[in-house]
Amino acid sequence: MGHRPAVFIDRDGTLTEEVGYVNHPSRLRLLPRSAEAIRRINAAGLAAVVVTNQAGLARGYFSVDVLRATNEALAEQLKDAGAHLDGVYVCPHHPTEGAPPYRTVCDCRKPAPGLLQRAALELDLDLTASAMVGDKASDLAAARAAGCAAVLVRSGYGAREEARLVAEGRADLADAVFDSLAAAVPWLRARLLAAPPPSSSSSPSPPPSSSSSQ
Numbered sequence: 001m002g003h004r005p006a007v008f009i010d011r012d013g014t015l016t017e018e019v020g021y022v023n024h025p026s027r028l029r030l031l032p033r034s035a036e037a038i039r040r041i042n043a044a045g046l047a048a049v050v051v052t053n054q055a056g057l058a059r060g061y062f063s064v065d066v067l068r069a070t071n072e073a074l075a076e077q078l079k080d081a082g083a084h085l086d087g088v089y090v091c092p093h094h095p096t097e098g099a100p101p102y103r104t105v106c107d108c109r110k111p112a113p114g115l116l117q118r119a120a121l122e123l124d125l126d127l128t129a130s131a132m133v134g135d136k137a138s139d140l141a142a143a144r145a146a147g148c149a150a151v152l153v154r155s156g157y158g159a160r161e162e163a164r165l166v167a168e169g170r171a172d173l174a175d176a177v178f179d180s181l182a183a184a185v186p187w188l189r190a191r192l193l194a195a196p197p198p199s200s201s202s203s204p205s206p207p208p209s210s211s212s213s214q
């Protein structure tokens with residue numbers, strides 16, 4: 001298990017507007033205050049990692065090149081706003097639609113935890129000290145399966161998902177619910193940067209200081 005706490009962030013409906021399948025980079029739009037939220041996650045010393053199901057690839061709605069360009073546009077828009085993503089992890093699969101190799105039962109399509117586990121290995125992340133933020137129950141289930149805290153946001157499909165989970169008596173799938181990613185940041189900081197137990201021999205490193213006034 002790695003060392004660094006992370007905030008795993010769903011893309012569509014959480015970080016960006018939910019517009020159905022994003023089949024061109026120009027359709028990607030950051031939600032209000034998303035860049036600010038990522039900046040504050042960066043400033044807290046938490047890794048910011050996007051984990052996204054993109055079954056539109058398996059379904060043939062867009063190509064690998066379009067998906068790559070879209071995620072590059074996302075990173076570029078955030079960078080222009082002073083925000084940094086530590087990683088973007090994509091599940092391109094669907095269990096029944098399209099053709100192989102993308103038509104497959106995989107271990108990375110949320111609610112499976114594969115993307116979070118792969119990111120943890122590659123980026124030295126501590127899953128038990130991390131959280132996943134998303135607008136669907138599948139995001140919350142992926143968080144649970146990976147051992148992370150689970151945060152539901154009401155953007156995208158989130159308000160509908162919250163009502164459904166309450167109606168089904170499953171509201172406890174979420175550890176917390178907020179109107180937006182930005183609104184969740186204070187909770188994430190408090191939860192993920194909590195002091196380690198006294199038995200821990202290593203001292204926590206302070207978050208990186210920034211010379212920027214922003």
Ligand SMILES: [Mg+2]
Nearest residue numbers: 010012013135
């Ligand atoms: Mg979503």
Ligand SMILES: [Zn+2]
Nearest residue numbers: 091106108109
């Ligand atoms: Zn997958």
